[in-house]
Amino acid sequence: MTDACARAVRAPRVVIETCVVALLSGGHVMIEDVPGVGKTVLAKSLARAAGCDYSRLQCTADLLPADVTGVTVWDQNAAEFLFRPGPVFANVVLVDEINRASPKTQSALLECMEEGQVTVDGETRVLPLPFIIIATQNPVEYEGTFPLPEAQLDRFAVRIAIGYPAPGDEAAMLLDLAARDALDHVAPVADVAAIVAARDVVDRVHADPALAAYVVGLVEATRRDARIQLGASPRAGLALLRAAKARAVIEGRGYALPDDVRGLGRSVLAHRLILTPDARARGASAEEVVADALDAVPVPL
Known part of the structure; x- marks a missing residue:
């Protein structure tokens, strides 16, 4: 699946693989990058x-x-109220420039992202499986935006940035995509049933208690950091x-390793951390805190 996506978007392989990891693990993705790098x-x-x-919001x-x-709308011909589903009733939902929506509208995504359902007019409806939200936001221009609250950010499993392609890749992209749609290069390599089955496989991947303790150690290290x-x-x-x-499933293993945790640590943890005002004034970053935690916490053998 990573190879199929790479035919359409010129992005580091680890970025595309992280999106696939989120899809298979049931998480949501935040893509924070400048316009025009291929988020959509x-x-x-x-x-x-x-x-x-797929649907777009x-x-x-x-x-x-x-x-x-x-x-819910009144259907005069049927003489009854009918529910017209919104764009969240899809497997992959792109929420473009999520921070331009008001906090009231942002909150409509909370139940979707955490519980996989929506409640409208007192009736709860289950969203299709698999369900993943891929949200984007521009880290450069903040005028007219509403920063996401911590509760919203914490519902995103990973945050990634695509970045500008290397000059050689960008030149190849100009030749490949100038006359055709980038998505013409992408062919389906799975279906809904296969993704649901893959998620079941992820559930059965073995994680040693020492690995779980390692994850807890990393999380606690971020809480203790001054x-x-x-x-x-x-x-x-x-x-x-x-x-x-x-990630272990993608690499063909039935067990997770500390390297899997370390490879995803920054993408999963950094966007959830809030720096103190003093740390922000000194130019510290959440990525540095996660990197220090990865260096400080002993890796289980």
Whole structure:
């Protein structure tokens, strides 16, 4: 699946693989990068390669919660109220520029992301499986935006950045994609049933108790760090271990290793941390805190 997506978007392989890890582990993805680097293409190519339904939600300040979850309307011909599902009723949902939606609308995604369901007019409806939200935001221009609260950020399993391609890759992209849609290069390599089955395989991947203790040690290290006002939550530990198991499946193993945890540590933990004002003033970053935790916590043998 990583190879299929790589035909459409020029991004580091580890970035694409992290998206596949999120899909297989049941997590959601935040892509934080400048415009034009392929965020939308990455989401579309992942959906196409996985053989999943795809929908897009363009966030603006006037977007309403009903525009996200759906709305109940009166059907005059049928003489009854009918539910018209919103864009979240798809397998892969791109929430573009999520921080341009109001906090009220952002909160409409909380139940979707955590419980895989929506409640409209007192009736709860289950979302299709698999279900993954890929949200984007621009880290450069913040005018007219609403920063996501900690509860929202904590629901994203991973945060990634694509970055600019290498000059050689960018030149090849110009030749390959100037006259055709990038998605024409992507062919489905799976379907919904296969993704659901793969998630079951992830559930059965063996994780040694020592590996679980290692994950807890990393999470606790972020909480104890003097530069941190709010450390990683227990949900972060769960996301990290599950992502490590998904990475093991991608590499053809039935067991997770410390290398799986270390390879995903920054993507899973950094966006959940809140620095103290003093640490921000001194130019510290959450990525540095996670890197120090990875260096300090003993790796189980």
